[in-house]
Amino acid sequence: MTEDPTLHDEALDWIIRQRDPAFDAWPEFAAWLGADPARAEVYQAMADADRDLPAMLPAAPRPQAVPARRVGRRAWLGGAVAASLVAAGSYSFLSLRPEPYEVATAAGQTRLLVLVDGTRIDMNGATRLRLDRNDERFVELVDGEAVFTVVHNEARPFEMRVGGATLLDVGTVFNVKRHKGATDVAVAEGEVIFNPQTENIRLPGGRWLRTVDKETRLVIGEIEPGVIGAWRTGRLVYPGTPLELVAQDLSRNLGMTIEAAPAVAGRRFRGVISFGRDRQGAVARLGPLLGVQVRGAGDRWLLTDEDG
Template structure:
């Protein structure tokens, strides 16, 4: 079986009913860089086809008279993926236009990130998204605006310039308006958090509270919308900008905060169950995809031990003996 066929097979299996059972095998296969690249190509190609499926042109297409130039190769390649989606109650039938151009206008589409974290999504106008683990974003483009809503989690938005169509991201009661810039938005239970890495954006609060309703954010600043107000901006912490990368680099970060930062993208949670109130600071580079290694490195550095729990989490606890 070829590498592309392997990638197709894993693409279907990770969206099927046995995904949880084969996840360990999948992660082992994807740990090879060439395999990871092939799998990412499948994900991105399927995203593009989903964009096409959400357009009026495709929805109105008369499939009975569809020309034979429809991409048979693409059909064969993703027929298995379609079958996998049928198992979950949804099937998209797609006809690719001769021009192969991705339309600039489409009705609502939802993208999410589950086993792929972070997940990269290319939008038809040249903008790009990076979705954190467990995140979901709704996307709707028309001739007047590019509107996205963060439903769950966190995402990074790299916005292509388009003066005629503002790029609007909504999350909770917050709204970010941009034209060409790079920023993060995170939706938590109590707040909407925005961090601006490049360019400039306008942040608005629509909660109906009595606080500040609008703020022009500058590159290197972060703010939040909470309690009915846009809070005063502060400087972005370096650790907060690294989440799309597998390597997390920490410089003198308090251990509790280090664990909290790691957990925001960790496939399995780390618990910090220490009785000591002594200030401990973490410096080093850690792989976000390997929570056990992170926990054990911290434990070894400070003389603690690690307990692996039945739910898959790793607890850092007092004691010098290394746990299992």
């Protein structure tokens, strides 16, 4: 297949535009990138070359006092070219500094992000991510839930931070949830390393981990890979989960405020909750399914005891 001769020009244009701190055309960039796999390959190669430029430039010599002399036009032009190269290298070096930005969704809203290297992030509702414009292999989940489908790159593992912990991955599919001081990690494919510098726990496909802030105990168990990230298809699957956590998931996915009363918050539910565009219908089905009374109206609902 013949490569589009304009592809390099387009990729270079995006790299130059992204150096501007005010650049905000990330949705347009993601659309351009996702339209053709060749674009991601060319862009990545040019971006890597741009990053490596400072290392290729010689170190600046220490200033020395020299006697003044007349500078010819040719020498002046040569110096100007050299100065422009150093300036370009310095600009590229400065662009390597972290440039964080955030992407968020409202409750009930989902969003797909495609990073420069092709990694996909499916964001659930009420989710906030912090990314770095100069490092496509890093992301922080501030709050909410997302499925990460990471492109394999053994030389540059994908690093994710969540709740003070670090997840390291070289190419896999996993779901991460962060809410009210608790973090849940479930791996569908490949392997994720939890806190490689401390606990160094390896989670292969079919394993999940839960950690709570200020608690030293980690809970690790098995999970059916096929149910990980099932929220993307309108299903919430529970192996025996407290209703308090079920209510949090429902709020995130349905775009409503759903809470579990203290009397039922600790009850465990085992089963599947299906939902679609009919949010009110989904809420109406919760009572018999969960064995509780559902009270409320509009976008605020309470799961309470049947006799309450």
